Amino acid sequence: MASFVRFTLDGRECLAEEGAQLVAAAKECGVFIPTLCNCPGIPPKGACRICTVLVNGMPHTACTTRVVEDMAVVTRTPELEAFRKSVVEILFAEGNHLCPSCERSGNCELQALAYRYRVTVPHFPYLFPKRDVEAWHPKLVKDHNRCIQCKRCIRGIRNDKGQAIFAFGKRGDKVVINIDPETSKDISDELAQQAMDICPVGAILRKGKGFDTPIGRRTYDRAPIGSEAAP
Amino acid sequence: MSPKSAKAKKIVATTSLAGCFGCHMSLLDIDERLFDLIELVEFHKSPIDDIKTFTKECDIGLVEGGCCNDENVHVLTEFRKHCRVLVAVGECAIMGGLPAMRNTIPLKECLDEAYLGGATVADCNPGRVIPCDPDIPKILNRVYPCHEVVKMDYFLPGCPPSADLIWDALVALVSGKELALEYRTFKFD
Ligand code: SF4
Ligand code: SF4
Ligand code: FES
Numbered sequence: 001m002a003s004f005v006r007f008t009l010d011g012r013e014c015l016a017e018e019g020a021q022l023v024a025a026a027k028e029c030g031v032f033i034p035t036l037c038n039c040p041g042i043p044p045k046g047a048c049r050i051c052t053v054l055v056n057g058m059p060h061t062a063c064t065t066r067v068v069e070d071m072a073v074v075t076r077t078p079e080l081e082a083f084r085k086s087v088v089e090i091l092f093a094e095g096n097h098l099c100p101s102c103e104r105s106g107n108c109e110l111q112a113l114a115y116r117y118r119v120t121v122p123h124f125p126y127l128f129p130k131r132d133v134e135a136w137h138p139k140l141v142k143d144h145n146r147c148i149q150c151k152r153c154i155r156g157i158r159n160d161k162g163q164a165i166f167a168f169g170k171r172g173d174k175v176v177i178n179i180d181p182e183t184s185k186d187i188s189d190e191l192a193q194q195a196m197d198i199c200p201v202g203a204i205l206r207k208g209k210g211f212d213t214p215i216g217r218r219t220y221d222r223a224p225i226g227s228e229a230a231p
Numbered sequence: 232m233s234p235k236s237a238k239a240k241k242i243v244a245t246t247s248l249a250g251c252f253g254c255h256m257s258l259l260d261i262d263e264r265l266f267d268l269i270e271l272v273e274f275h276k277s278p279i280d281d282i283k284t285f286t287k288e289c290d291i292g293l294v295e296g297g298c299c300n301d302e303n304v305h306v307l308t309e310f311r312k313h314c315r316v317l318v319a320v321g322e323c324a325i326m327g328g329l330p331a332m333r334n335t336i337p338l339k340e341c342l343d344e345a346y347l348g349g350a351t352v353a354d355c356n357p358g359r360v361i362p363c364d365p366d367i368p369k370i371l372n373r374v375y376p377c378h379e380v381v382k383m384d385y386f387l388p389g390c391p392p393s394a395d396l397i398w399d400a401l402v403a404l405v406s407g408k409e410l411a412l413e414y415r416t417f418k419f420d
Contacts, residue, residue, distance in 0.1 A: 092326075096332075096334075096335065098322075098328070098329060098331075098332065099322070099390070099419035099420050100322055100328070100329065100390035100419065100420045101329060102420075105419065105420045106420065111419055114419070115414065115417055115418070115419075118412055118417060120325070120385075120386035120387070120388055121319070121325050121326070121376075121378065121386045121388075125379070126326055126327070126376065126379075128327075128331065128334040128335055128373065129335065130335040130336075131335070215420070221418075222414075222415070223414070224414055
């Protein structure tokens, strides 16, 4: 049987399984910690920093933190919220996000976080980087303009031999996430769909699939991301 | 209307720069609230009343579209000079929008595609001319969001911003009350 530990979340006493991931434990307790590079079911990476919370007064990424006895966690302060908002703003300024023409609009985690934090305009200059849209793959389109380099696709998508079908190339601000032509050769429609779904933004799309949910009925049209966790 | 309320009316100017007039259409989409609006504000330079030049100072300037040519820059600068509060309305004013898709492509390539090599050009430009008459506004190297050209005071997202958001913002600006920015009206598409 799993043993439970006591910890505090924003001053409230909570219980979690010992060693549970803080993001998941907080969700169980009705507290939403925003995430982007984290995806339930795949090992966390701590890449985007949006899940930053205070653990015993120190900033920690909640997706890579395990709950231990007596931990004091603060998820919401004006500074943390402002920091999260700037993470979102940086990602909008760093890529080319033309939401009105994006297939993922309304179902996009980055956009939903921008709504949540009411980002009207980034406080950073738009970089307008030159990036490609790759359409050579028979089942997938890769739009590098929208990729936030969270690497969820690399970590979470495997072919039936257990090989990753996405890989990153280049380094630093030139980093690109590519489809591996070899390992992705014979992927099924289901795996292509899983790849599209694991991407938090519209950087991986299934070929031949466009806008299929009417505006007003998409995931984040009515309620902000994280509302489901709120008590 | 009593002369007192006529005097108290705020003066609004609007313009469409490198936009599609969708944001103006959304303004008209406030439907019957248009009657309330004309009680609240007086329109000055705007495509709505076709006043072309500023002859008085305005309280609120609504700017649709970013700057893709030197005429846009000129108009935007005039708006900054004559409007106390300047609002970037819509995706194009805020980040360049769809016209800014050309920002990652060198200008020469864009013009070549549009006038010489593009699939739809074929025979319709036999002289192979790229227009450059001094009467046509000069195109800029890229599309600039409004706040990269002048100081903008507020930003209303959306493509176009919903009529409700534009209405809420105008009421807030006229009455001096804080804008609630309801989730329902806060969208990028
Ligand atoms: S990926 Fe998300 S944020 Fe980027 S353009 Fe698409 S909807 Fe907008
Ligand atoms: S393609 Fe999508 S899932 Fe993969 S790194 Fe880019 S944003 Fe993340
Ligand atoms: S979700 Fe924790 S660092 Fe990205």
